[in-house]
Amino acid sequence: MTPTDPHNRLNLRFIALAIGMFAIGTDSFVVAGILPSVAEDLDVGVSTSAELITAYALAYAILSPLVASVAGRASRKLLLIGGLAVFVAGNIGTGLAPTFEAAMAFRVVAALGGAMFTPTAAGAVVALAGPERRATALSILFGGLSAATALGSPIGTAISGVTDWRGTMMFVAAVGALAAVAVLIGLPAVPRPPAVPFKQRLSPLADARITLTLVLLLVSYSGLFVLYTYVSQVFRPATGGAGTTLAWLLFAWGVAAVVGNLFAGRLTDAYGNRVVINTAGVTAVFVFLTTPWSSQHLVSAFVAVVLWGACGWAMLVPIQHRLVGVNPAASQLSVSLSSSANYIGVSLAPVIGGFLLDHVVSANHLGLPAAAVVATGLLIGELSHRVIVRGTGAVAAATDTLTPAANPSPANHP
CATH class of the missing domain: 1.20.1250.20 (MFS general substrate transporter like domains)
Incomplete structure (x- = not known):
């Protein structure tokens, strides 16, 4: 070239x-x-x-x-x-x-x-x-x-x-x-x-399927970034407070995030957005639940941040895939709203984490409530999936009623 x-x-x-x-x-x-x-x-x-x-x-x-x-x-x-x-x-x-x-x-x-x-x-x-x-x-x-x-x-x-x-x-x-x-x-x-x-930019929010998917994104990323916001404190036992060591951990997290983001698209095409969202989310929950132990040693901390970075960013693509699939005609506006939902989730993470550190848990155990927030997001995601499936079923039923099958055999009615 x-x-x-x-x-x-x-x-x-x-x-x-x-x-x-x-x-x-x-x-x-x-x-x-x-x-x-x-x-x-x-x-x-x-x-x-x-x-x-x-x-x-x-x-x-x-x-x-x-x-x-x-x-x-x-x-x-x-x-x-x-x-x-x-x-x-x-x-x-x-x-x-x-x-x-x-x-x-x-x-x-x-x-x-x-x-x-x-x-x-x-x-x-x-x-x-x-x-x-x-x-x-x-x-x-x-x-x-x-x-x-x-x-x-x-x-x-x-x-x-x-x-x-x-x-x-x-x-x-x-x-x-x-x-x-x-x-x-x-x-x-x-x-x-x-x-x-501006009013038209908000119009997709009238669709409950889109709104629930955006809430899934907001809540899940609030939980994922609670730990990231206070990563220097959570993994202080492993880093010893050294900025250079923390930088290497963040580098590992970032490389894993890039890899997770790259593979998420292929996995979503192969297995569907629900499988990828739930697999990545449940893995992240497990990683967070184990941080009181993984944060104590550098090797285990490295493994934890790699899994966390890959799974956290792997959720973003299938969530966007779900948004686009719900209403392709409004996909550009929906994806734009997803960016705002993501940033709102990130903005809430320091508030949630700060309250937890001040009143509920020590930094060593911050991963436990963060896991609960991510799990809540996954439950909301399941609700959005059910609403989407119910809506698709209703459309299919209406279509069957209006357009009889040309060959009404068992193959046409699984």
């Missing part, structure tokens, strides 16, 4: 956007690894410092559909670069914040930048790639997000061990600035999509 090959040029454009996704994904995951450093520097408790994760995730979940509605007629390239500029400013502000309250405010600013960039980037690659290369383009784009779990978060955690948490925020800001330059230079003008009113 030559440098002038149009496919090569397209890939370079997508890589520019993927760098932005890497920065935003790193910002989403890296704070969990530096909470003790943040808490000590800003003179707050670790559970209080975890509210920085809540502020970012909740602001992103709320602002993402609002920005998409309000800025529907804005230039896509301007929105991408503007989003990255706001994101960089938010992270620099966080890194320079003199107080915890100031850091919280700048986390919201960073989330606004992420909410401006991520949905716009997804729309841009779809518009530029065309139908024949759409899947490849999206895989490059969201490869940046996967790379953030495998590389960005552990690198940021390691930087915190060498400097402090403020150095980590500057690292994230630098990657965001690099992405802004890449988009400015490498991305052409992008066609604007049709504007979608």
